[in-house]
Amino acid sequence: MTAPKQIKLTLIRSLAxxxxKHKACVHGLGLKRMHQTVTVTATPENMGMVNKVSYMLRIEEV
Structure with a gap:
């Protein structure tokens, strides 16, 4: 069985x-402040939040 796909997210724009709903998505992904980076599993739920706020994020595959 393969490991779940991981993505690395960095918040590059302010939440101000x-x-x-966009603030809630960012907080739901575990990001709290600018230039913070988190690694999340690429589940359909997480990918939906990423797609909604992609203009505020830098997205990298791990």
Whole structure:
């Protein structure tokens, strides 16, 4: 069995003056401040949040 695919996310834009749903997606992905990087599993739930706020993130495959 293969390991689940991982993606590395970095917040590159501020959360100031963003839609509440977009802020919630960023917090749901585990990001709290600018230039913070987290690694998450590429589940459909996480990928939906990433797609919604992709304009604020740097996305890299691990």
């Amino acid at each position: 003056k963003r839609l509440p």
